[in-house]
Amino acid sequence: MKQKAGKKKRVTLKEIAEIANTSVTAVSRALSGKDGVSEETRQHIIRIAKDHNYRPNLLAKNMRSLRTNLIGIIVGDITRTYFIELLRGVEREARRQSMHVLVANADEDFDTEYEAIQTFLAYSCSGLIICPVSHREDYLYALREEDVNVVIVDRPVEESIGFSEVLIENRKDSRSAVDHLLQNGHRRIAYISSAALQTKPIQERYAGYLEALEAHSLRLDNNLVRHIVNVDETARHTVELLSLTDRPTAFYIADEPFAIHVVSTIMQRDLAIPRDASVVIFGTPTWAAHLPPGFTCVDRPIQTMGEQAVKLLVSQIHGNSEHQRLTLRSQLRSRGSVRNLNDEG
């Protein structure tokens, strides 16, 4: 069946040894840069290996040493730019550490995530980076039991599990965003986020919103709070908000995917940002910086998170057993989408 013309076969250590008229051991040593071979022999072997286009069989190598240079990352939803950014950070740092990255997409589904973890472990990944899609923690305890190296990213888990984490201060960062609006004189601030995806970060952001209101002694108006089940309903909610007699002067979008829908709905109604409505987004859509008037965003250090996660993981793999909780701060990037209501009549 297969094996068409099948010219060049993949060459093994053993074959090189035969050609070089030496032992497999010698070849192994020469190629892996260890000593136990004369410089002359080494050069000779390396020459031959190169000529024959030798490529080590990592499967065999790893099996032998029972350890790979593979790290697996399971992202919640690969279509989110957030996870892409994360992936970039992870990949970059992994390359620096000469690790390779296995990627799986959980599609925000627990079973898929679980399966991916099992597969990664079946391939003897030395470590896992996980952004848990659910609140379940039993399987994490199980991983802990098995002594798997894990770094949790983005969505904090029970401290007692004892995994290292790389997180963002969602509550504080969210609060800063709302504070910014309050400082600019806004009092009626619509809150828009996801109802379907009730992850910790999302909950924390809401907490930050409430906290900011409270700090300014403002009463929460539930009419202004929209936990949206399906992104497609965003336009409807936005229209409703805009139609309120006492309509909000600002929209705080706490989950990025909703942003384009809110913004476009506002624009469609021929309202201008920030004149008729101010906007702050948690997260940074690709268009945020470019689309007039430029959108004020909570910029998260996502790539850094990815890099840090890999660093923590590698240090664990190398035997460092203490777990750390790394918390990074986002930066409120002020662009043109917030109107200052203070200077005005």
Add this chain to the structure above:
Amino acid sequence: MKQKAGKKKRVTLKEIAEIANTSVTAVSRALSGKDGVSEETRQHIIRIAKDHNYRPNLLAKNMRSLRTNLIGIIVGDITRTYFIELLRGVEREARRQSMHVLVANADEDFDTEYEAIQTFLAYSCSGLIICPVSHREDYLYALREEDVNVVIVDRPVEESIGFSEVLIENRKDSRSAVDHLLQNGHRRIAYISSAALQTKPIQERYAGYLEALEAHSLRLDNNLVRHIVNVDETARHTVELLSLTDRPTAFYIADEPFAIHVVSTIMQRDLAIPRDASVVIFGTPTWAAHLPPGFTCVDRPIQTMGEQAVKLLVSQIHGNSEHQRLTLRSQLRSRGSVRNLNDEG
């Protein structure tokens, strides 16, 4: 060093065999669903395996069979939504075929791509999906020599290499886009694309542009053609185009990443789309459908491409040696960004 509490150890076939008081072979057979074991023994073994949370060592399994269920995909630039879409398609189909996906990002750099290929092969991937970043073909010939299963996606290569390909009709699809503008009465159509990334698809799209002009007996105005080296220069070019005495009535953006810059620049100058300038985009940015007035795009069947690529690859892995060139068509999705100049004075 490592091995902290180290409670549950990963259990092997051998250990299960001992517990079940039988042979390794029996366990292997029972667990892999082959016959050669009594139903009773099988149940017994499965029970034990489950109890001990047995997880097969895929490294060992694959090494033995000299074949993995891994396929590797090397994308040109993971930040492009195009590749993310592709990845989704690939992943979905791979899961259906119970294959696993290794992802590498070439960052549009040949050496990185080459290295990734080598790594994938070192891990004995059964097949590779490649979106070549360069015009070099020597290394592809080498892969061919080695009888590696490869499917090329997006960027066609020399037919003689004999790899299967999944492509888009860039020239024709591009021509349709320009035709659409011409049919709407546009005669001065600015062409915006990348100078840095001179891949076949990009070249073909330009060819389609020229072809359309020619078919309408229009002379090419080089002032209207912008091969932009760095995305950051897009705004400048757009302003220049808008300042032309005989300024273009339409912008054809042949490479998606430039779109947001062109569009935002137009908007910043308080020009309205499509009133003052029409826009057609090759590719579909996330905001295209939502941002008023809705942007007319060449929608590519990217996910389908990914799926097809995996199908082709798997069929190759299963021994089908004939290569195919699959060419998919995009669809011009008309939204609100093209003004019809015909109906007017």
Add this chain to the structure above:
DNA sequence: GTGAAAGCGCTAACAG
């Protein structure tokens, strides 16, 4: 500096 031998976990070939 060198090589032989053992074995990582698994499966396939063979014998009973």
Add this chain to the structure above:
DNA sequence: CTGTTAGCGCTTTCAC
């Protein structure tokens, strides 16, 4: 139906 044996490609003793 069952078990023994051998070996995938590599590294790591251990002996010389």
